[in-house]
Amino acid sequence: MAAFLDVRDLRCTYGELEAVHGIAFSVERGSIVALLGANGAGKSTSLRAIAGGVRRSGSIDFDGKPLTGMATEEIARRGIAFVPEGRGTLYSLSVRENLALGAYALDSRRARIRYERVCAYFPWLEERKEQAAGTLSGGEQQMLAIARALMMDPQLMLLDEPSLGLAPRIVHDVFELLQRINREDGMTILLAEQNAGAALRASAHAYVLETGRIALGGPSAALAADDAVRRSYLGY
Amino acid sequence: MQELAQQVVSGLATGSIFASMALALVLIYRSMNVINFAQGEMAMLSTFVAWELNQRGLPIWAAFALTIVIAFVGAVALERIVIRPVEGAAPLTIVIVTLGLFTAFNGIAGWIWGYVLKTFPSPFPTTPVRVGDVAFSLQDIGIIVVSLGTLLAIYLLFQKTKLGLALRASALYPEQSRLAGIRVSWMLALGWGLASVVGAISGFMVAPVVFLEPNMMQGIIVYAFAAAVLGGIESPVGAVVGGLSLGVVLALLGAYVDFIGTDLRLPVAFAIIVIVLMVRPAGLFGRQKAVRV
Ligand SMILES: Nc1ncnc2c1ncn2[C@@H]1O[C@H](COP(=O)(O)OP(=O)(O)OP(=O)(O)O)[C@@H](O)[C@H]1O
Ligand SMILES: [Mg+2]
Numbered sequence: 001m002a003a004f005l006d007v008r009d010l011r012c013t014y015g016e017l018e019a020v021h022g023i024a025f026s027v028e029r030g031s032i033v034a035l036l037g038a039n040g041a042g043k044s045t046s047l048r049a050i051a052g053g054v055r056r057s058g059s060i061d062f063d064g065k066p067l068t069g070m071a072t073e074e075i076a077r078r079g080i081a082f083v084p085e086g087r088g089t090l091y092s093l094s095v096r097e098n099l100a101l102g103a104y105a106l107d108s109r110r111a112r113i114r115y116e117r118v119c120a121y122f123p124w125l126e127e128r129k130e131q132a133a134g135t136l137s138g139g140e141q142q143m144l145a146i147a148r149a150l151m152m153d154p155q156l157m158l159l160d161e162p163s164l165g166l167a168p169r170i171v172h173d174v175f176e177l178l179q180r181i182n183r184e185d186g187m188t189i190l191l192a193e194q195n196a197g198a199a200l201r202a203s204a205h206a207y208v209l210e211t212g213r214i215a216l217g218g219p220s221a222a223l224a225a226d227d228a229v230r231r232s233y234l235g236y
Numbered sequence: 237m238q239e240l241a242q243q244v245v246s247g248l249a250t251g252s253i254f255a256s257m258a259l260a261l262v263l264i265y266r267s268m269n270v271i272n273f274a275q276g277e278m279a280m281l282s283t284f285v286a287w288e289l290n291q292r293g294l295p296i297w298a299a300f301a302l303t304i305v306i307a308f309v310g311a312v313a314l315e316r317i318v319i320r321p322v323e324g325a326a327p328l329t330i331v332i333v334t335l336g337l338f339t340a341f342n343g344i345a346g347w348i349w350g351y352v353l354k355t356f357p358s359p360f361p362t363t364p365v366r367v368g369d370v371a372f373s374l375q376d377i378g379i380i381v382v383s384l385g386t387l388l389a390i391y392l393l394f395q396k397t398k399l400g401l402a403l404r405a406s407a408l409y410p411e412q413s414r415l416a417g418i419r420v421s422w423m424l425a426l427g428w429g430l431a432s433v434v435g436a437i438s439g440f441m442v443a444p445v446v447f448l449e450p451n452m453m454q455g456i457i458v459y460a461f462a463a464a465v466l467g468g469i470e471s472p473v474g475a476v477v478g479g480l481s482l483g484v485v486l487a488l489l490g491a492y493v494d495f496i497g498t499d500l501r502l503p504v505a506f507a508i509i510v511i512v513l514m515v516r517p518a519g520l521f522g523r524q525k526a527v528r529v
């Protein structure tokens with residue numbers, strides 16, 4: 001049986017430039033998987049390929065059906081929520097509007113149920129719902145981005161560098177939260193990270209990307225325990 | 237004092253027409269970063285359609301209602317067929333396309349209806365009403381009520397409905413909107429439809445005043461553009477405030493500053509706008525781009 005998300009021979013191009021050269025990886029339903037790698041390795045590009053934001057070829061099957069050829073908005077409606085690098089905050093809109101937008105494709109009854117679920121994770125959102133999202137702190141914006149993704153009632157969440165620019169304590173909170181969402185909602189999560197330590201601790205499985213190719217992959221615990229792997233690929 | 241009140245009301249009437257057209261321009265500008273130069277001609281075409289329907293026996297308000305539907309559907313179709321192929325292109329390309337539409341619509345109207353001035357029936361009684369010892373034109377008041385009512389409806393649609401939120405988000409954050417499952421490209425088309433409806437309504441309001449002919453919106457669109465820039469080209473509220481103040485200022489200048497009269501009103505209005513923009517380059521309501529990243 002094919003995996004929940006099954007990527008094979010994925011190639012991505014920006015104009016003439018090929019940034020990802022035929023990679024394959026898979027994500028099991030209900031798991032957290034990390035894509036690791038240095039600057040420019042192709043982590044963001046791979047996530048964008050799944051969400052439909054970059055020219056790609058190869059095959060991406062989600063829940064048994066292909067995603068290649070689909071536009072971003074249709075992929076979102078299939079149940080994939082993408083929190084892009086930089087969090088994608090809608091700065092000038094209020095917190096409430098940011099969340100409402102996440103629930104755009106749902107009917108109002110489902111949207112209400114989602115809102116309650118999201119407020120259980122983020123009780124502070126309720127009190128600050130009229131505040132402009134751009135005035136939140138970086139950590140709060142990251143939380144809001146995750147909350148907005150959850151509002152979509154997705155089956156798969158993609159997160160691009162959720163720890164970027166956050167203080168270590170907040171990074172810890174973000175990863176803790178992602179694990180909680182994974183545990184309590186059974187959410188499948190694929191995240192790209194340069195912070196290999198935190199990502200390996202949170203994930204079950206990880207792949208290391210190197211200049212557009214997958215250099216290695218395996219259970220996160222095994223990768224984290226292997227000194228040679230750590231030194232040559234993860235740099236910590 | 238009475239004259240001042242009359243001038244202000246008549247200024248608000250013209251101003252509310254500028255405001256509507258300015259809002260139509262802003263709606264498109266916010267989502268595509270271009271001025272739709274054909275906006276005025278779309279309004280003119282719609283007005284001709286309403287006139288034609290009225291000539292064929294439809295009561296004027298029924299003709300307006302039917303024309304609004306036609307203006308909406310027509311503009312959505314126009315966006316899908318003509319603008320869609322250049323959606324991602326450089327702004328200048330889109331500007332050229334809208335200029336092309338401008339000439340096309342103007343030519344089409346001239347070809348079908350000719351260039352002879354036509355009287356357009358006023359939907360309002362032309363008799364004045366007296367409030368104390370001041371006489372106001374019911375026509376002016378009707379124009380103000382209809383225009384501001386339209387603007388209020390647009391405001392409520394954008395601010396209070398889920399569709400309006402999606403329209404706003406698509407204009408400001410297209411990428412994020414797509415990720416939320418919003419069909420941004422259709423939102424653009426919807427924006428064209430709404431702008432066209434607002435424009436059509438200003439056409440209905442202005443036609444009884446200026447007479448109906450293919451070039452009737454060209455003066456208005458210049459003032460509307462000025463109003464939009466004055467208010468801050470990305471701000472719908474700015475467009476409305478800009479339009480109303482421009483209307484009132486022009487009326488007062490025309491009435492009280494003798495040497496200005498009608499010929500110099502346009503240059504004087506532009507001089508005022510340039511001065512405002514020197515003080516506030518983003519316009520009165522321009523967005524301050526201060527965000528925390
Ligand atoms: N929009 C773009 N246009 C052109 N080339 C791009 C674009 N985005 C990324 N690239 C190129 O594609 C390659 C992979 O970039 P990508 O952003 O996927 O890397 P990354 O692993 O996410 O890096 P980082 O850790 O810096 O976010 C790089 O060589 C980069 O220069
Ligand atoms: Mg990246």
